[in-house]
Amino acid sequence: MSHVVLATASPELTATVAAATAGAYVALPQLPATPGEVLAVAGGLPEVVVLDARTAPDQVLDVAAGLTAISPGIGVVLVSDCPAEVGLAAMRAGVRDILTPAADAAEMRDALTRAAQLARPQTPTTGLPLTPDAGPAGKVITVVSPKGGVGKTTVATNLAVGLTRTVPHSTVLVDLDLQFGDVASALNLDPEYSLADAVHNPARRDTMVLKTFLTLHETGLYVLCAPESPAAADGISGDDVGRLLQALASQFQYVVVDTAPGLNEHTLAALDQTTDPVLLTSMDVPGVRGLRKELDTLTDLGMFPEGRFVLLNFEDPAGGLSIADVEATIARDVDLTLPRCPAVPASVNQGIPLLQLGGKKNPMTRQLGRLVERFAGVPTLVARPGRRRGRHRGVKVGA
Ligand SMILES: Nc1ncnc2c1ncn2[C@@H]1O[C@H](COP(=O)(O)OP(=O)(O)OP(=O)(O)O)[C@@H](O)[C@H]1O
Numbered sequence: 155m156s157h158v159v160l161a162t163a164s165p166e167l168t169a170t171v172a173a174a175t176a177g178a179y180v181a182l183p184q185l186p187a188t189p190g191e192v193l194a195v196a197g198g199l200p201e202v203v204v205l206d207a208r209t210a211p212d213q214v215l216d217v218a219a220g221l222t223a224i225s226p227g228i229g230v231v232l233v234s235d236c237p238a239e240v241g242l243a244a245m246r247a248g249v250r251d252i253l254t255p256a257a258d259a260a261e262m263r264d265a266l267t268r269a270a271q272l273a274r275p276q277t278p279t280t281g282l283p284l285t286p287d288a289g290p291a292g293k294v295i296t297v298v299s300p301k302g303g304v305g306k307t308t309v310a311t312n313l314a315v316g317l318t319r320t321v322p323h324s325t326v327l328v329d330l331d332l333q334f335g336d337v338a339s340a341l342n343l344d345p346e347y348s349l350a351d352a353v354h355n356p357a358r359r360d361t362m363v364l365k366t367f368l369t370l371h372e373t374g375l376y377v378l379c380a381p382e383s384p385a386a387a388d389g390i391s392g393d394d395v396g397r398l399l400q401a402l403a404s405q406f407q408y409v410v411v412d413t414a415p416g417l418n419e420h421t422l423a424a425l426d427q428t429t430d431p432v433l434l435t436s437m438d439v440p441g442v443r444g445l446r447k448e449l450d451t452l453t454d455l456g457m458f459p460e461g462r463f464v465l466l467n468f469e470d471p472a473g474g475l476s477i478a479d480v481e482a483t484i485a486r487d488v489d490l491t492l493p494r495c496p497a498v499p500a501s502v503n504q505g506i507p508l509l510q511l512g513g514k515k516n517p518m519t520r521q522l523g524r525l526v527e528r529f530a531g532v533p534t535l536v537a538r539p540g541r542r543r544g545r546h547r548g549v550k551v552g553a
């Protein structure tokens with residue numbers, strides 16, 4: 155089921171709603187003649203319906219009245235050139251809000267939020283309360299490392315893009331490196347909202363509202379970026395992080411979490427919600443010792459589900475450490491290694507993850523593809539050469 159339906163033929167209004175919902179809406183490109191057309195496109199009871207009432211206001215008001223008669227919990231928002239004229243009839247039809255076509259994305263978002271909030275008490279069964287038992291939860295895959303600069307963001311962004319390519323619209327990436335997160339830069343995003351907005355919004359328990367704070371990447375990946383200012387991290391508690399990840403896991407098949415180095419309050423809260431921790435380290439003695447300590451600490455805290463995955467980055471045969479040495483030190487198997495690869499810094503500087511870039515496969519993209527397969531369970535798709543940005547076609551990598 156989709157929660158916001160927009161019925162309009164206007165590209166401008168479509169752009170406003172797309173911006174207000176971060177693309178999380180379904181479009182009906184003409185005015186519906188019956189409420190049934192709206193329900194059909196929504197695939198069930200929508201939460202909010204935006205109806206463009208500029209061309210045939212009477213028909214639109216009939217549809218609005220029909221929708222609210224079917225379920226008083228559907229929040230109908232009208233867009234009208236003359237709100238004063240349609241006001242009384244709209245009220246009688248159960249319309250929640252009327253906006254003029256001049257409304258910008260922020261005003262539209264506020265109207266959608268209000269309409270959804272008003273809808274909630276009347277339709278507890280169509281709402282999506284963010285409780286721990288809401289819906290079948292997706293996988294929460296959290297990438298952690300004891301030390302900085304070992305490739306967490308590289309791994310998290312590529313894994314998230316790879317999962318999205320494999321299962322479209324399945325994945326949200328959360329930048330939990332709240333002070334110095336650089337997911338936005340690694341994905342070349344300029345987010346309007348950050349994680350701080352998402353956890354502080356009064357309507358944060360509403361998944362529809364939460365989705366409006368996500369930034370849509372060109373691959374179809376949803377992203378919740380870190381706050382702009384490092385100081386904003388102070389106002390975000392471990393409980394906030396826990397609730398946020400629960401909410402996202404109720405809506406997405408995969409929630410990939412990038413973290414700050416070490417085990418701070420936010421990372422521990424994320425690990426509490428994590429189904430699949432990915433433990434990452436560089437292949438050198440300090441890194442491997444750090445990983446051993448981290449593993450021991452988490453085991454002592456009882457925070458280790460069976461699905462843990464140990465990943466070694468910067469594999470270098472000339473570095474004097476073998477995989478066997480590493481496994482002996484951490485007393486666990488290594489699941490996957492990533493080679494040192496000059497294409498990685500170049501892709502980070504471009505803001506295009508390797509699995510989004512086309513071109514020849516190299517050992518790093520092959521290994522990243524295997525990482526994605528491990529979580530998606532199917533062969534990975536990466537961009538077809540020459541179709542780099544904004545395209546969703548792909549070819550199989552690895553086997
Ligand atoms: N396999 C690799 N080969 C070459 N360079 C790599 C590889 N993995 C990561 N890098 C580079 O190492 C640097 C650190 O990577 P990244 O930012 O992903 O680490 P991080 O663990 O997220 O760091 P921080 O703890 O500071 O957030 C980046 O410049 C990245 O391009």
Ligand SMILES: [Mg+2]
Pocket residue numbers: 306307308331335336412413
């Ligand atoms: Mg990082």
